[in-house]
Amino acid sequence: MNYLDVVLAARARAAGRAVRSASVRHRHIAARPLAMVFWQLGAEPFTAAAVAWGHRPDRRSMAVPGEPRDRTLAFRALSRVAEEFNPWFEYGAAGEGDLPQVVLPNAGNLAMLGRLGRRLAYLPTTGEHAASDELVRFGRHLQFLHEHARYPGQQLVLVLTDLLRTHWATELSHLETQSLPALDAAIEPPAKKSGHEAAFAAERVEIGPAPGHDDDTVLSGLLDTFNAVRAKSTDESLVAPLRGPIEAHFSARIDRAWPLVWRCLDRERQLLEGASVAERWKTDEAALGRHFSWAIASGRPLATKDSSRAAAWKLHSWEAAVAELEMNEAVDDPMRMIPALMSGRAVRGKVIAVDLENRVQGATRRIRRPLVTLETDQPLTLPSDVELYWSGAAKTAAYQIQEVLPSKKKGCTRLVLEHQTQSNVPRPASGSMATFSVYGRSPRPPLMLPDHDPWTHTAPASSAKSDDIETEGENP
Amino acid sequence: MSPYDDEVVAQADAVVRAAIDAVLAARPREAVVVTAPAGAGKSYAIVSGVAAARSKGLRVAVGTPTNEQAHDLVRALAKRLAPERIAFLHAKHRPFPDDQPPKNARPTHDAHEASVEAIVVGTLSKLADAHARGDLARVDLLFVDEAYQANAVQYYGVGDLAPRHLLMGDSGQLAPFSAAPDADRWRGLATDPLLTAVEVLRRHHPSTREFKLPITRRLDPRALPVVQAFYPGHPFKAAVKHGVRRMVLGKPTAARGMAAFDAVLDHAAEHGWAHAELPAGVVLAADPETIAAIVRLLKRLVERGAFVRSERRATKATLLASDIAVAVSHRDQRSLLREALDAVDLQDVVVDTANKLQGRTFEVLVAWHPLAGLDGTDEFHVDHGRLCVMLTRHRHACIVVGRASDRELVQGIPPASPSYAGYDANPAMDGWYVHEAVFAALADHRLPLPGGTGAPRRR
Numbered sequence: 027m028n029y030l031d032v033v034l035a036a037r038a039r040a041a042g043r044a045v046r047s048a049s050v051r052h053r054h055i056a057a058r059p060l061a062m063v064f065w066q067l068g069a070e071p072f073t074a075a076a077v078a079w080g081h082r083p084d085r086r087s088m089a090v091p092g093e094p095r096d097r098t099l100a101f102r103a104l105s106r107v108a109e110e111f112n113p114w115f116e117y118g119a120a121g122e123g124d125l126p127q128v129v130l131p132n133a134g135n136l137a138m139l140g141r142l143g144r145r146l147a148y149l150p151t152t153g154e155h156a157a158s159d160e161l162v163r164f165g166r167h168l169q170f171l172h173e174h175a176r177y178p179g180q181q182l183v184l185v186l187t188d189l190l191r192t193h194w195a196t197e198l199s200h201l202e203t204q205s206l207p208a209l210d211a212a213i214e215p216p217a218k219k220s221g222h223e224a225a226f227a228a229e230r231v232e233i234g235p236a237p238g239h240d241d242d243t244v245l246s247g248l249l250d251t252f253n254a255v256r257a258k259s260t261d262e263s264l265v266a267p268l269r270g271p272i273e274a275h276f277s278a279r280i281d282r283a284w285p286l287v288w289r290c291l292d293r294e295r296q297l298l299e300g301a302s303v304a305e306r307w308k309t310d311e312a313a314l315g316r317h318f319s320w321a322i323a324s325g326r327p328l329a330t331k332d333s334s335r336a337a338a339w340k341l342h343s344w345e346a347a348v349a350e351l352e353m354n355e356a357v358d359d360p361m362r363m364i365p366a367l368m369s370g371r372a373v374r375g376k377v378i379a380v381d382l383e384n385r386v387q388g389a390t391r392r393i394r395r396p397l398v399t400l401e402t403d404q405p406l407t408l409p410s411d412v413e414l415y416w417s418g419a420a421k422t423a424a425y426q427i428q429e430v431l432p433s434k435k436k437g438c439t440r441l442v443l444e445h446q447t448q449s450n451v452p453r454p455a456s457g458s459m460a461t462f463s464v465y466g467r468s469p470r471p472p473l474m475l476p477d478h479d480p481w482t483h484t485a486p487a488s489s490a491k492s493d494d495i496e497t498e499g500e501n502p
Numbered sequence: 503m504s505p506y507d508d509e510v511v512a513q514a515d516a517v518v519r520a521a522i523d524a525v526l527a528a529r530p531r532e533a534v535v536v537t538a539p540a541g542a543g544k545s546y547a548i549v550s551g552v553a554a555a556r557s558k559g560l561r562v563a564v565g566t567p568t569n570e571q572a573h574d575l576v577r578a579l580a581k582r583l584a585p586e587r588i589a590f591l592h593a594k595h596r597p598f599p600d601d602q603p604p605k606n607a608r609p610t611h612d613a614h615e616a617s618v619e620a621i622v623v624g625t626l627s628k629l630a631d632a633h634a635r636g637d638l639a640r641v642d643l644l645f646v647d648e649a650y651q652a653n654a655v656q657y658y659g660v661g662d663l664a665p666r667h668l669l670m671g672d673s674g675q676l677a678p679f680s681a682a683p684d685a686d687r688w689r690g691l692a693t694d695p696l697l698t699a700v701e702v703l704r705r706h707h708p709s710t711r712e713f714k715l716p717i718t719r720r721l722d723p724r725a726l727p728v729v730q731a732f733y734p735g736h737p738f739k740a741a742v743k744h745g746v747r748r749m750v751l752g753k754p755t756a757a758r759g760m761a762a763f764d765a766v767l768d769h770a771a772e773h774g775w776a777h778a779e780l781p782a783g784v785v786l787a788a789d790p791e792t793i794a795a796i797v798r799l800l801k802r803l804v805e806r807g808a809f810v811r812s813e814r815r816a817t818k819a820t821l822l823a824s825d826i827a828v829a830v831s832h833r834d835q836r837s838l839l840r841e842a843l844d845a846v847d848l849q850d851v852v853v854d855t856a857n858k859l860q861g862r863t864f865e866v867l868v869a870w871h872p873l874a875g876l877d878g879t880d881e882f883h884v885d886h887g888r889l890c891v892m893l894t895r896h897r898h899a900c901i902v903v904g905r906a907s908d909r910e911l912v913q914g915i916p917p918a919s920p921s922y923a924g925y926d927a928n929p930a931m932d933g934w935y936v937h938e939a940v941f942a943a944l945a946d947h948r949l950p951l952p953g954g955t956g957a958p959r960r961r
Binding site: 029032176178331332333334335336337338340341342344345347348349368369370371405406407408471473474475476478479480481482483484485486 | 531533593627630631633634635654655657658659660661662665667680681682683684685688691692693694695696699702703706707786788833834837838840841
C-alpha cells in the first residue's frame with residue numbers, strides 16, 4: 027500500500043462509502059463486450075456446470091450440461107458456447123471495428139477460463155475420442171485470454187473486481203474485494219446504509235463460479251434425480267427435458283450476477299478514458315494477432331511449458347509492461363501522480379519562466395537548450411542527476427536539473443530545468459502549474475538473447491532426460 | 503605481532519588457489535562456484551584468477567550484475583595486472599565514471615574494439631547483448647562476480663561466451679527479484695528466469711564443484727555472532743584478530759535529551775553492535791520519528807568525533823562523515839532521510855537502499871531495520887538478504903534502528919507460505935527464522951531511544 031492508498035482507505039472509512047482512486051478510466055471498455063459467467067460443481071473445478079454469455083444486460087444465453095462430470099454432456103454444452111464464441115471472437119468483433127473484449131465478474135471466473143482452456147486446447151480431433159475443431163479452438167482462445175489476462179495493463183479481459191479495485195479505494199481487505207457484490211455495495215450502498223454495512227450483507231451473495239454450501243446441497247439432490255432417471259444415457263432427446271430443474275437452479279444464480287456485471291461496467295464507462303489507454307489497446311491488438319496466426323493459421327497448440335528462453339522473454343516483457351503501466355497511469359491521471367510526488371520521484375509547481383533561447387556549448391557548436399523555471403513548495407528530495415519529464419508531453423526529451431535557487435516566497439524553492447532537446451516540442455507555459463516526474467520515455471534496452479540455449483542452461487548430453495510433456499513450438 | 507589471524511588467511515588463500523586450479527583444469531562446459539560470506543575479498547580473488555588465466559595465455563571475460571561493480575573490477579584489474587590492458591565494454595550512455603581511467607584501462611562501447619583485448623570487463627547484460635549480436639568474440643574463460651545476484655536470464659546471455667566459467671558470489675545477499683506479477687510461476691522449474699546463476703548450474707550441472715571461502719576480511723570478529731545467522735552451513739572467521747580494530751568516541755558534552763543517544767553510540771563503539779529501539783508501534787514506511795532519531799544519532803556521532811584504529815595502519819584516524827552510511831529498504835526512506843541529513847550539514851553521510859549498498863564498505867553503518875514499525879511480514883521485508891546486506895557493510899560498528907515491537911513480528915508460528923513442486927527452499931520461512939535469530943543475537947545490544955521528540959515538523 028502506498029501512502030495515497032492509506033489516505034484514501036481512511037477517507038472511504040470516514041465517508042462510509044468507497045471513494046474514487048482515479049480521475050480517469052485506466053482501462054478501455056469496448057462498445058460491445060461479451061460478458062461471461064461460469065458456475066462449477068463444488069468439487070469439480072475442471073468442467074463448467076453452467077455458462078452464461080451475452081452482449082446485453084437484458085439478454086443472455088445459457089448452456090447447462092445437466093451432469094458436467096459426464097464428458098459427452100459437458101462437451102455438448104461447451105460446444106454450444108464455442109459455436110457462438112468462436113465466430114464472434116475470431117471475426118465478429120473485428121467486423122464491428124473493434125477488438126473482442128471479455129468481461130468477467132471476478133478472478134474465480136478467470137481461473138475457470140484457464141482451466142477450461144487447458145482442458146480443451148489439447149484434445150485430439152481425430153480417433154475414437156475426437157473432439158470437434160470448434161471446441162479445441164474455443165479452448166485455445168480461452169487459454170490465450172487467461173494467459174493474456176496476466177499481462178499488466180491488458181484490456182482484452184476485464185475482471186470486474188480488478189477493474190473496480192483499480193478505480194476505487196474502499197475499506198475492504200484484499201480478500202473482501204474479491205467479492206463483486208461486496209465491492210459494488212461499498213461503492214454504491216443503498217440509501218441509509220453505510221458502505222461497510224452494505225458490503226457486509228452483500229458479501230453473502232454467491233455469484234460463483236464455486237458454489238456456496240447451501241447452493242451445493244440443493245444442486246446435489248437435483249443431480250441425483252437427473253442421473254437416476256437418465257441411467258447413463260446421454261441421448262439429447264432424453265436428457266433435454268430432464269435438465270429443466272438444473273437449468274432453473276443455475277438461471278436463478280446467474281441472475282444474481284448478470285445485472286450486477288453490467289451495472290458495474292456501465293458505472294466505470296462514465297469515467298473519461300485515460301490518454302494512454304488507446305495505445306495499450308493497440309498492444310492488445312498485436313497480441314491477439316499473434317495468437318490468431320499461431321492458433322488458427324498454424325493450427326498448433328501452445329507449449330505447455332516455457333523454455334528458458336521463452337520464460338526469459340515473458341518475464342522481461344511483463345516487467346516492461348509493469349513499468350509502462352505505472353508510467354501511463356501517472357501521466358494520464360494527476361491522482362496517480364501523487365505517490366510519485368510523495369516519494370521524491372516527481373515535483374509539481376508553478377512555471378515562472380520559460381527561456382526558449384538558452385544556449386549551451388555542445389561538442390562542436392552552441393546548441394539550444396530551453397530552460398523552464400519551476401517554483402515549488404515541495405521539499406526537494408530528487409537526486410540531482412535525475413532525468414525528469416513534463417507530464418504534459420512525457421514522450422519528449424528529458425529535463426535535467428540545472429540549478430536549485432532559493433525563492434522569495436516563503437517555504438518555496440526554484441528549480442531551473444534544462445530541456446535536453448532543441449526541437450520545437452510542447453513545453454509548459456509560463457504561469458501554468460506543471461508536474462515533472464521520472465515517468466517518461468523509458469530507455470529500457472531490448473532484451474537480446476542467443477538463438478539457442480547455452481551450455482549452462484542445458485544438461486550435459488549424457489544425463490539429459492526427457493520426461494516432460496512433449497511441447498510443440500514456443501510462445502511468440 | 504601480526505594483526506591478522508594467519509591461519510584463516512592461509513586457509514582462504516588455499517581455497518582461492520584450489521578454485522582457480524580447478525577452473526583452469528576444467529573440461530569444456532564445466533564451471534566452478536566459489537561461495538563467500540560478506541567482505542571475503544571476492545574481487546581480489548577474481549583478479550588473482552584472471553592473473554592466473556593470463557599467465558597461461560587464456561583470453562578472459564569478467565561480468566557482474568551492475569555497472570558499479572564492473573567499474574570497481576576494472577580499477578582492481580588495471581592496478582594489479584598493469585601494464586596488461588583491460589577493455590571495459592559499457593553501454594553508450596554509461597561511460598566509465600572516472601575522468602581519468604587507469605592508464606591501461608580501455609573503456610569502449612564498441613564490442614569489436616573490446617574483442618581485441620585479452621581481458622574484457624562489463625555488466626552481464628552488456629556482455630550478453632554484445633555476444634548475442636555477434637559483436638563480442640568468444641573467450642576461453644568467463645568470471646562472474648556477484649553470481650548470487652545474477653539471475654538466470656543475465657546468465658543465459660553469457661553462457662556461451664566461454665566454455666569454462668568461474669562463478670563467485672555471496673550467498674547471503676539479495677536474491678534476484680522481479681516486480682512482474684506472477685513472477686513465481688516458473689518456480690521449481692529448471693527454466694525459472696529468477697534462479698540465480700549459481701542455481702542454474704546446480705540444476706543443469708549438479709556435478710559442478712563448489713568452494714567455500716572461510717573468511718571475512720571486512721568484518722570484525724565481534725560482528726560474527728550476529729552475521730553467522732545469514733550463512734547456515736558455512737563457517738567462517740574474521741581475518742582480523744580480536745581487539746585490533748577500535749573506535750574511540752570523543753567525550754560527550756552535556757546536552758539535553760542526548761543521554762539515550764550517547765548510550766547507543768558508546769555501546770556500539772565498545773561492542774560493535776547496538777540495537778536502538780524506538781517505542782513500540784506501527785508506523786508508515788518513511789516514519790518521521792525514525793528519521794529524526796537517525797539524524798540525531800549521526801549528528802551526535804559527528805559532534806563527539808571518533809578515532810578509529812585498524813589493521814591498516816598503526817596510527818589512529820579520524821572518523822569522517824563519508825565513512826558512515828545509512829542503509830534503508832525503500833526509496834522514500836532514502837529521499838526523506840537524505841533531505842533531513844543535508845539540513846544538518848551531514849551531506850557526506852551516505853544514504854542508500856540495501857541493494858545499492860551491496861559490495862560497499864563503511865567504518866560505521868546505521869541500519870534502518872527492514873521490519874521497523876511494520877504491522878506484519880511480507881515476502882519483500884522478510885527477505886533476509888536485505889538485512890544481511892545492511893548488517894555486513896561495517897568495519898567497526900553497526901547500529902540497528904527499529905522499534906521495540908519489531909521482534910514480535912517474527913515470533914510464534916510463521917505464516918503460511920506457498921510451496922512449489924520441485925522447489926524445496928522456502929525463502930519466506932527461512933527469512934522468518936533468520937530474522938528471529940538475528941533479533942536473538944542482538945538481544946544483548948538492545949537500548950531504548952525516546953520517541954516523539956524532535957520529529958521534523960513540516961509547515
